Amino acid sequence: MTTAAASSSETTTSGGTTTGVGPLLREWRDRRRISQLELALRAGSSARHISFIETGRSRPSQEMVLRLAAHLDVPVRERNALLIAAGYAPAFPETPLDDPSMAALRSAMERLLTGYEPFPALVLDGTYHVQAANRGLTMLLTGVDPALLEPPLNAMRITMHPGGLAPRIRNYREWRDHLLAQMERQLALLRSAPLRALYDEVSAYPLPPGGQESAALGDHAPLALPMILEHDDTVLSFLSTIATFNTPMDVTVSELAVETFLPADPETAEYLRESAS
Missing domain, CATH: 3.30.450 (Beta-Lactamase)
Incomplete structure (x- = not known):
């Protein structure tokens, strides 16, 4: 597993395009159907700051990335991806089950x-x-x-x-x-x-x-x-x-x-x- 921090606040997705942490967080917020104001209230921040993060005008701290990811219920593997996109090292190890x-x-x-x-x-x-x-x-x-x-x-x-x-x-x-x-x-x-x-x-x-046929599931x-x-x-x-x-x-x-x-x-x-x- 990669432990070194990314050299910038952008990461390359599987499609070959470069995406910073802001668009990724916005994507997760859209998936959860949460407004910037609602996310800000949950995370103890402001809608202005969330907007600046999503547009790339502000670089979030590692703690803020993890806090936003937690409130957006982002899967653990994807939280590491958000951290890398923000220029930080992954916070969660990936230990083989036979370790x-x-x-x-x-x-x-x-x-x-x-x-x-x-x-x-x-x-x-x-x-x-x-x-x-x-x-x-x-x-x-x-x-x-x-x-x-x-x-x-x-x-x-x-x-x-x-x-x-x-x-x-x-x-x-x-x-x-x-x-x-x-x-x-x-x-x-x-x-x-x-x-x-x-x-x-x-x-x-x-x-x-x-x-192709449906089975009978009984009387009830x-x-x-x-x-x-x-x-x-x-x-x-x-x-x-x-x-x-x-x-x-x-x-x-x-x-x-x-x-x-x-x-x-x-x-x-x-x-x-x-x-x-």
């Missing part, structure tokens, strides 16, 4: 995943690579193309590839739309070339037979969109939840997510318990 300093975090996540068994759970990074998973999830991967299970495992590929879970997801069209929309929301916040490449790849996968409307999955001639139904870390101080930690699959009906819960025993 010794991450041992306590890895151990805690493993305990969490094990404690959730027999229900499926996994830990994902910012590009949906599987960093850890429990036996409940592993059981569901029976029949998946072995090539998709070669490291690094990617949850989006495993789910949407024709050789993955896609042919067994009964409501695949709805579930696919949900996953792609989730990725689109992330891409609206992050300038991530790997995530964009993954999105372009999985969105181009052909639909499996029957993938579900509380949330379930993933309805066929497994060993049994139909299982799951609700997905995602948990992230509060106030992360490391880029890697900020992009980790724990996804758990809660049985959406008693039959699914009983099947998983019986299979585990």
